Amino acid sequence: MQKEKKINKRKAGVRFGTIVGIILVCFILLMNVQIKQDDGEWQVVFELSSAEAAEANPGTGASGWLAGFHICYGVTPATVLASNASGGGYDSWDNVTGYVSADDTATDLPSENLSYIVMRARFNKTHCWDDTKFIDARCRMYLTVSGDETISNVLGTRVVSANNTNYGYIFINFYWDDGADGYRVTDDGTLTWNITAMAQF
Secondary structure, eight states, X not given: OHHHHHHHHHHHHXXXXXXXXXXXXHHHHHHHHHHHHTTOOEEEEEEXXXXXXXXXXXXXXXXXXXXXXXXXXTSOHHHHTTSOOGGGGGGGOTTEEEEEETTBOXXXXXXXOOEEEEEEEEEEHHHHBOSSSBOGGGEEEEEEEEESSOEEEEEOEEEEEEEOTTSSXXXXXXXXXXXXXXXXXXXXXXXXEEEEEEEEO
């Protein structure tokens, strides 16, 4: 009888230990899921239209739009746009047209010029900083275009041009590809655009 009681106690102890173990494993898994989900919500950081571009200026310390331009469809944007052209130097490149920034309102484009559309922006530490480094994956930009081309709130492809922990910002070029032969304007045509930048914080 005592043997049976000891066996039953052992079985009960094993069952109890197994249940506690399962609960602990579930708790740890839930904690890990919580940590992975704790990157924050996607929020709009700034919005801008081509009509406002000439006056746009992020201001000291702020995330914001820096420039918009078209780049020749013959290049590889993931490679070319990784260059951090300081001071808005992209406007001097041979393969760049239609450059516009807060201090440059030149928006003329050669007609029938096949190109990628590019928007350059910066994001500060409030919007994509993870204690010790910038996280570019937490930055997005959407583009809407009307006129000779139509784009409806499409997410751009992100190319980081400067990610330095000593900077106050991460600099990112976003580009859009029609997947065919490039965007273009006709003779005397127009393109009107709007952008929405988002960050996860």
